[in-house]
Amino acid sequence: MAKGRKQNKVRQDGVSNAPVLLDGKPTSGFKADGRMTRKAYEAALFDLHAELVKLQMWVQQTGAKVCIAFEGRDGAGKGGTIKALTERVSPRVFRVVALPTPTEREKSQMYIQRYIPYLPAAGEVVIFDRSWYNRAGVERVMGFASDEQVERFLQMIPAVEKAIIDSGIILLKYWLEVSMEEQTQRLKARIEDGRKVWKLSPMDLKSYSRWYDYSRARDEMFKATDTSWSPWYVAHSDDKKRARLNIIRHILRHIPYEAPKRQQIELPKRQKPGDYREPNYLWKVIADTVDTPPRVG
Template sequence: MAKSKKSAAKGVSVEPEKLAKKDYEEQLRKLHVELVKLQEWVREKGVKICVVFEGRDGAGKGGTIKALTERVSPRVFRVVALPAPNDREKSQMYLQRYLPHLPAAGEVVIFDRSWYNRAGVERVMGFCSEEQATSFLKAVPLVERAIVDSGIILLKYWLEVSPEEQTRRLEARIKDGRKIWKLSPMDLKSYSRWYDYSRARDAMFKATDTEHGPWLVADSNDKRRARLNIISDLLSRVPYKEVPREKVVLPKRQKAGGYREPDYPLRRIPEPF
């Protein structure tokens, strides 16, 4: 987690300078190359990786997942973002609906929020009882032990954002027509309960930060820096190696063989730009 620097003159905390876009894009490009190497190794060796992203609303989970997956195959890197449970799922054992989404050989599954909904939003907003939340926190380390013992590499990331930065980001969503869909009525209710979420987070860490499933915390006040740090950390925790590939050479195209473009008009789209 990045730490604030202190001014020698005044002794006050100063936030580190945010990463410039040019520097971010240069470093992200290098990490994307490594992610492709990871992808090919996962596919070649039949490795199974499960990555969990959690954090408060506005912490930057979506942007981090996009940065992580935008240059790799969705057939290997699969994002799971489950909607609210239906009536049938509500009657199941709580963890049951998440288990089918765990990775098979040659897959990296990324949970955009996960079974930890029960320890966070469900507990804070009263969608489950305290008894259910407590029972969940007791069971999760055992379930995650079984997940790891099955050969899955489990990585759990918590994105930590300050109250001031969260406010700035949520206000930006209200003003930006491209982002308004990210702000649900539940987000607004959750926003007012910062310290209830803090208590729930602390209880979750205490119960589920284990040797086989540790929580990895990233400071996300600088979204660009957080994305790079998380991707770099992920790559460092998987012992991948570059898979040898034959040099790619484009073959010669076939000759036209008398082919001509059709003379009927094509339904071309308008070109306003």
């Protein structure tokens, strides 16, 4: 826990997302609707980011290999969770993999072959923003894979994941589950908010109407691949802030890292200017236009 920051101790309702009320009012750090406040979220995330840096140093020093797969419905918050997880660590250690549509050559390969080259080497944490489970989800629901291909995949993948784990990789799989109502609100926001419109693809619109097809695909995927050696962990993400914090805490609990010992660091003295003189050069300085709109009209 960082100095000067108080940790919120809030009892949680084990069934719903709402915090326990005290005298009819939400406990500290939560809004009236049970969602977390920005201030409480940022305070908690500050401490978790410090732990993730320790995890990063441990991974580098020990040569550990970590693979984290994120799956879930469209709009469930995978991207925001990955951003929260990686924003304070090195992208050379925490690598995010989000593969595009497969090429014709890749379509002819063994399905899992496309993902194998991206698995972590020593000293790496690889995060899949959607993974090989595309075959059991979007490819199945949208008709890009046949029933026979999906069935073969579901039979094969537990053994593949066993081999991945036996090779020394720590594998964690997360499914983010969002309610029908919350998904609708988030997809509407992508339409109306100019900052989010890039997130809305034609595939999102097609899949939106197939809620229960995705539910059936998810259920069969869990039944076939929720194994003792590679279980699925589900995070309810209607409150995105709480979901992100819960997932990061879960990751930290399930990786046996230890905070490395750090040598005390002192900045060295700067050299004296000697004969250096600032150049008489007309720099092309960017104008300070913070109070001016970026576009007019």
